[in-house]
Amino acid sequence: MVKAIFFDVFGTVVDWRSGIANAFDQAFAKSGSDIKPLDLADAWRAEIASRLAENSGDTADGAEYTGLDAIHCDALEKVLADADLTHRVGSKEKAALEKSWEHLRPWPDSVPGLRSLRREYVIAPCNPASISMMTWLAKSAGLPWDLILGADIARRYPPAGSVYTRSAAAVGLAPGETMLVSAHNRDLDPARAAGLKTAFFSRPKEFGKAQTSDLAPADAWDVIAFDLLDLARQMEASLI
Amino acid sequence: MVKAIFFDVFGTVVDWRSGIANAFDQAFAKSGSDIKPLDLADAWRAEIASRLAENSGDTADGAEYTGLDAIHCDALEKVLADADLTHRVGSKEKAALEKSWEHLRPWPDSVPGLRSLRREYVIAPCNPASISMMTWLAKSAGLPWDLILGADIARRYPPAGSVYTRSAAAVGLAPGETMLVSAHNRDLDPARAAGLKTAFFSRPKEFGKAQTSDLAPADAWDVIAFDLLDLARQMEASLI
Numbered sequence: 031m032v033k034a035i036f037f038d039v040f041g042t043v044v045d046w047r048s049g050i051a052n053a054f055d056q057a058f059a060k061s062g063s064d065i066k067p068l069d070l071a072d073a074w075r076a077e078i079a080s081r082l083a084e085n086s087g088d089t090a091d092g093a094e095y096t097g098l099d100a101i102h103c104d105a106l107e108k109v110l111a112d113a114d115l116t117h118r119v120g121s122k123e124k125a126a127l128e129k130s131w132e133h134l135r136p137w138p139d140s141v142p143g144l145r146s147l148r149r150e151y152v153i154a155p156c157n158p159a160s161i162s163m164m165t166w167l168a169k170s171a172g173l174p175w176d177l178i179l180g181a182d183i184a185r186r187y188p189p190a191g192s193v194y195t196r197s198a199a200a201v202g203l204a205p206g207e208t209m210l211v212s213a214h215n216r217d218l219d220p221a222r223a224a225g226l227k228t229a230f231f232s233r234p235k236e237f238g239k240a241q242t243s244d245l246a247p248a249d250a251w252d253v254i255a256f257d258l259l260d261l262a263r264q265m266e267a268s269l270i
Numbered sequence: 271m272v273k274a275i276f277f278d279v280f281g282t283v284v285d286w287r288s289g290i291a292n293a294f295d296q297a298f299a300k301s302g303s304d305i306k307p308l309d310l311a312d313a314w315r316a317e318i319a320s321r322l323a324e325n326s327g328d329t330a331d332g333a334e335y336t337g338l339d340a341i342h343c344d345a346l347e348k349v350l351a352d353a354d355l356t357h358r359v360g361s362k363e364k365a366a367l368e369k370s371w372e373h374l375r376p377w378p379d380s381v382p383g384l385r386s387l388r389r390e391y392v393i394a395p396c397n398p399a400s401i402s403m404m405t406w407l408a409k410s411a412g413l414p415w416d417l418i419l420g421a422d423i424a425r426r427y428p429p430a431g432s433v434y435t436r437s438a439a440a441v442g443l444a445p446g447e448t449m450l451v452s453a454h455n456r457d458l459d460p461a462r463a464a465g466l467k468t469a470f471f472s473r474p475k476e477f478g479k480a481q482t483s484d485l486a487p488a489d490a491w492d493v494i495a496f497d498l499l500d501l502a503r504q505m506e507a508s509l510i
Contacts, residue, residue, distance in 0.1 A: 099442070152405055162442035165392055165417050177405050177418040182440065200422065202339070202402035 032227055032270050034201050035147055036156030036179060036194065038212035039164065041236045043144075043155075043258070044134040044171060047071050053130035057123040058115070068238065070109060077105035082158055085187050095185040097160045103128055131159075132166040137233065141172050143258030147265060154179040156197045156210065158187050177201070188217060191224030198226070209270070211261065215248035222251075227270060229253035229261055272467055272510050274441050275387055276396030276419060276434065278452035279404065281476045283384075283395075283498070284374040284411060287311050293370030297363040298355070308478065310349060317345035322398055322427050335425040337400045343368055371399075372406040377473065381412050383498030387505060394419040396437045396450065398427050417441070428457060431464030438466070449510070451501065455488035462491075467510060469493035469501055 040046040051067035058065045081101050106127060110116045119127070147153050154177050155164045161182045168175050179197035186192050198208045205225030212218055213233040222228050228251040232244055247254045252270060255261035280286040291307035298305045321341050346367060350356045359367070387393050394417050395404045401422045408415050419437035426432050438448045445465030452458055453473040462468050468491040472484055487494045492510060495501035 152409060160442075161417065161423075161440045165441050168416065169392060175417065176408065177401065177415065183401075200401045201405050202400075 032151065032207060032209045032265075034152035034154065034198070034203055034208045035229075035265075036154055036197060036208055036210045036221075036226070038157050038210070038214060038217050039155045039159060039167070040131070040134070040157070041233055042211065042213040043140045043173065044136050044167065045236070046075070046131070046134050047236060047238065049134035050074060050130055053127050053133075057119055057127050061118045065113075065115065070113065072237075073109045073112070074105060077108050078102060081105055082187050095181075097182060098158050098163060099128075099160050102131065129166075132163055133170050134167060136171045136173065137257070139257040139259040141174070143260075143262045144174050146259070146262035148174050148176065150265070152176045152201055154197070154201075156180045156194060189220035191220050194221050194224045194226050209252065211258075214244055218249070218251055222249075227252045229255060231255040231257050231261060272391065272447060272449045272505075274392035274394065274438070274443055274448045275469075275505075276394055276437060276448055276450045276461075276466070278397045278450070278454060278457050279395045279399060279407070280371070280374070280397070281473055282451065282453040283380045283413065284376050284407065285473075285476070286315070286371070286374050287476060287478065289374035290314060290370055293367050293373075297359055297367050301358045305353075305355065310353065312477075313349045313352070314345060317348050318342060321345055325427050335421075337422060338398050338403060339368075339400050342371065369406075372403055373410050374407060376411045376413065377497070379497040379499040381414070383500075383502045384414050386499070386502035388414050388416065390506070392416045392441055394437070394441075396420045396434060429460035431460050434461050434464045434466050449492065451498075454484055458489070458491055462489075467492045469495060471495040471497050471501060 037043055047068065050071035054065060054067040054070045078101060081104070085096065110119060144153055154175055156179045158181045161178045164178045164180070167173065179200060181187050181193060183200050184190070184193040184196035194210060195205050198205045206227065209227035209229055210218060210221035211229040213231055213236065215230065218228040218230060230247045230251045232246060234241055234245055237243070253261060253264055255264055277283055287308065290311035294305060294307040294310045318341060321344070325336065346364070350359060384393055394415055396419045398421045401418045404418045404420070407413065419440060421427050421433060423440050424433040424436035434450060435445050438445045446467065449467035449469055450458060450461035451469040453471055453476065455470065458468040458470060470487045470491045472486060474481055474485055477483070493501060493504055495504055
């Protein structure tokens with residue numbers, strides 16, 4: 031029986047792309063309208079993903095762990111430099127951009143779905159984000175987590191299975207008593223390999239109109255839902 | 271300005287003594303009524319405190335950290351042995367006793383006070399308890415924490431100041447942007463030394479009718495309240 035439900039957050043629970051694009055818009059509001067905010071958002075996310083990939087597999091056990099806040103800041107420097115924009119952001123604009131991941135908007139079904147699940151399950155983010163990022167994002171977006179788990183608890187990044195097993199252990203559960211929810215098929219493979227139950231729903235607008243990835247489940251995940259509210263309904267009716 | 275409020279929990283937020291005494295009552299319900307449940311509760315807590323004192327100061331940085339669940343179990347064995355009761359508890363009764371700290375009742379003002387504070391502040395337990403213990407206690411008692419901090423995050427026990435500074439750092443704050451709330455004067459000294467703001471209220475029934483300790487503040491703490499609800503009122507009106 032599942033007792034705790036873990037969540038990917040960026041994309042699955044909140045709409046990162048339009049929020050980050052909006053933050054770029056604001057950062058350059060005074061210096062001209064020639065930037066492409068969605069492209070910058072995509073570039074930042076891609077740069078973060080690339081750095082996380084370097085940090086995930088071979089990180090020694092905790093010794094070399096760098097939290098996501100620092101990775102976000104370094105990746106932002108690179109993205110601004112690549113776009114020749116470094117000279118156009120002051121320290122105040124840069125600080126606002128760095129904090130922009132803490133002010134993203136939830137998808138419309140996210141908060142009611144989480145509230146419903148929280149009545150029966152322990153719910154927690156379990157993703158690459160730092161405890162700090164997830165705490166302030168939850169406060170801003172009204173995400174009713176029971177606690178914050180994930181990379182900072184395991185001192186490892188997904189796809190390392192220990193992110194999930196150590197998060198389960200932190201709440202006194204076996205991996206099979208927990209479930210990972212993600213709108214990204216690639217998140218669910220390592221979670222399943224680590225013994226967790228898995229749940230998928232698509233976020234077809236995460237990457238905009240041109241999205242081609244993660245429109246459907248790529249495997250027979252334990253629960254396949256329409257959105258987070260539908261997941262809550264299915265969990266209420268199920269015996270998983 | 272304080273942005274996050276940390277709490278001692280056992281005694282300050284929940285009534286551990288009557289709950290643990292009740293758990294002993296239930297554990298021995300079938301084997302006779304000759305036990306003294308309040309004495310056993312006091313003995314268990316004293317044994318835990320003594321083991322925590324051994325574990326707090328000189329623990330190497332994370333290397334030798336043992337979580338509170340294991341300490342609770344070992345201390346229970348000792349208390350049962352000392353009272354010549356080991357042979358009278360089966361594995362089921364012992365498991366229920368071990369989990370009894372996750373099913374304590376909040377003081378009447380605790381949940382409304384925390385709900386009120388949560389509107390303006392990040393609120394989290396920050397005490398010797400494990401993440402697991404605090405998660406399931408919160409679920410059982412309805413404590414609306416934003417997240418769980420404390421010993422498991424710092425891998426140290428109070429009175430080590432790093433329990434507080436690392437918990438503050440985990441939510442991206444300087445110690446002075448956080449406050450520790452406790453009904454035990456002795457908790458507040460190391461928190462103040464670590465740079466945190468401090469708040470005290472008395473729990474005059476924590477140790478029963480004969481309580482003589484912590485009936486009043488022992489120092490000029492930043493906030494002195496009547497109870498948790500009064501603390502929430504004072505924080506709403508203050509500029510701390």
